Amino acid sequence: MTELLEHPLFTQTEPKSIEKVAIVVSKGSLEGVYPGLIMANGARMEGIEADVFFTFFALDAIRKDRCAQLKVATVGNPGLHMPTWLGGLPGFSALATRMMKRQIEKIDIPPVPEFLELLSDSGAHLYACRATVDMFGLTMDDFVPQIEEIINVGEFYEKAAGSEIIFT
Numbered sequence: 001m002t003e004l005l006e007h008p009l010f011t012q013t014e015p016k017s018i019e020k021v022a023i024v025v026s027k028g029s030l031e032g033v034y035p036g037l038i039m040a041n042g043a044r045m046e047g048i049e050a051d052v053f054f055t056f057f058a059l060d061a062i063r064k065d066r067c068a069q070l071k072v073a074t075v076g077n078p079g080l081h082m083p084t085w086l087g088g089l090p091g092f093s094a095l096a097t098r099m100m101k102r103q104i105e106k107i108d109i110p111p112v113p114e115f116l117e118l119l120s121d122s123g124a125h126l127y128a129c130r131a132t133v134d135m136f137g138l139t140m141d142d143f144v145p146q147i148e149e150i151i152n153v154g155e156f157y158e159k160a161a162g163s164e165i166i167f168t
Contacts, residue, residue: 020049022160024167028057029073030100030112036168037061037115044122051163052119053156054147055129059136062128062143067113072096113144120146125159127151 021043025036036052043050060066074080074087074096086092101111110118120126128143130152140150151159 018043018048018164020051020160020163022051022053022156022163022165024053024055024165025058025061026056026168027073028060028070030070030097031072031077031079032168033058033061033070033112034104034109036166037112037119038109039166039168040119040124041115041122044119044124049163050119050124051127051156051159052124053127053129053151055132059128059132059138059143061112062116062126062147063138064142064144067116067144068111070097070112072100116144116146127156127159129153129156 021039023036023040025033027033036058040050040052054062060070071093074093076084077087080087080096087096104111109115116126126147128138128147128150130150133139133150140147149155
């Protein structure tokens with residue numbers, strides 16, 4: 001009986017702690033960008049290494065000319081709990097964006113440009129996706145200074161080795 005209880009299936013082990021996260025941010029809307037930034041910030045606050053990889057429309061979050069103007073996606077957004085047609089009304093996206101920014105500010109979460117600076121200053125590493133940068137005809141000059149490199153997926157996987165990968 002003792003041998004059975006000592007079998008690996010029956011012994012309790014301590015859960016491993018997370019030492020590193022690699023976060024992929026792929027959405028460029030306000031509600032699509034913040035989850036990745038918040039996860040990276042939480043990791044850094046816990047002493048966990050964080051790499052953040054921005055791809056496709058999430059590049060808007062790190063572009064100098066767009067990072068401060070992200071909007072809430074109102075058309076076809078099931079999280080808004082309203083008919084799709086309502087989200088398409090003129091001015092509705094601007095209204096929803098203003099409301100969300102007000103709520104974000106109330107709970108002391110910084111605007112996206114300030115959040116990127118905070119993450120970089122805390123030691124998080126921020127990267128842009130090479131394929132998307134090339135597809136959109138962008139260069140390093142288009143991005144906020146906190147972006148360390150433009151890297152391809154293989155390089156991201158190298159940097160992410162040993163990480164918990166989180167896709168937002």
